Amino acid sequence: MAVKGHGMEVKDHGMEVKGHGMEVKGHDMEVKGHGLEEKGHGLEEKGHGMAVKGHGMAVKGHGMEVKGHGMEVKGHGMEVKGHDMEVKGHGLEAKGHGMAVNGHDMEVKGHGMEVKGNGMAVKGHDMEVKGHGMEVNGHGMEVKGHDMEVKGHDMVVKGHGMAIQCHGMEVKGHGMEIKGHGMKVKGHDMEVKGHDMKVKGHGMKVKGHDMELKGQWYGGKRSWYGGTMSWYGGKRSRYGGIVFLNW
Known part of the structure; x- marks a missing residue:
């Protein structure tokens, strides 16, 4: 993901956040104002809530916006394109399929945001x-x-x-x-x-x-992107394989 200023922006498999909120489209969650709205597999609330469409969420205003499977944050956030993460200013940068600034590593400067699992x-x-x-x-x-x-x-x-x-x-x-x-x-x-x-x-x-x-971030029996137990592939993974792990 990439961060511009203090914000986060992610496209494709990312997340987009504008202002202080978040918005997700696709399998995501959308929040407008301070209310909660969910369509499909979700719930809908307006006022002090959030809106969710599909399986995701999106928040505008004080929130975060996510398109596709990703997130995008502008302002105080980070920006991610594809499977990559890039953070500039107070952020971190990752290219390829990883949180990697140098090699397969992640470098974080200043204050950032952590996204774990789904x-x-x-x-x-x-x-x-x-x-x-x-x-x-x-x-x-x-x-x-x-x-x-x-x-x-x-x-x-x-x-x-x-x-x-x-x-x-x-x-x-x-x-x-x-x-x-x-x-x-x-x-x-x-x-x-x-x-x-x-x-x-x-x-x-x-x-x-x-x-x-x-x-074992990128390989081995228990890794993020490969092996029998991994995040993105293998027999037991988050995003595919025989056994889908909801980590």
Whole structure:
């Protein structure tokens, strides 16, 4: 993904965010104003809610916009085109199928956004996800199912999700944990302390404001993009294969 200014923009398999919100089209979620609307497999609320079309979400105004399978954020966000991630200014840059600035690595400078699995973590006016539905509390989203929960300025994900306390993120199981302004991941995950990020096992490590990927990101039995257990392919993967894992 690529970030311009403080924003995120993703096309194709990306996410687009304009202003402070997010919008997703296709398998996505759309939110207009502060209301929640969902069509197809979703729910619809207007006012202080979000709109979801198909399986996705889109938010305009204080939100995020996603087209195709991606996200795009303008302003304080990041921009991703294809399977690539590029962040300029306060962001990160990844080319190819990876979060890679250098080789297969990810470099993050300044403050960024973390997207994990099929979900996304938002700080500030928070998001909670349970089931396959979405619920918005206050200025935040709540989704039930696979799954993200955000309360106050914090985000909590249960199961294979992430949790954020204060302005930090905590993930248990296959997730990440962030306390203060840093994040920590246990298992196959990443750990961030202070303003730095470290990933152990099959994850990434970031020192200072930069992120580096090590281990089985792009191959092996348990990897992101290949192998028997992977994100994008293999017998057990997120996006294809015999067993579809809802990580």
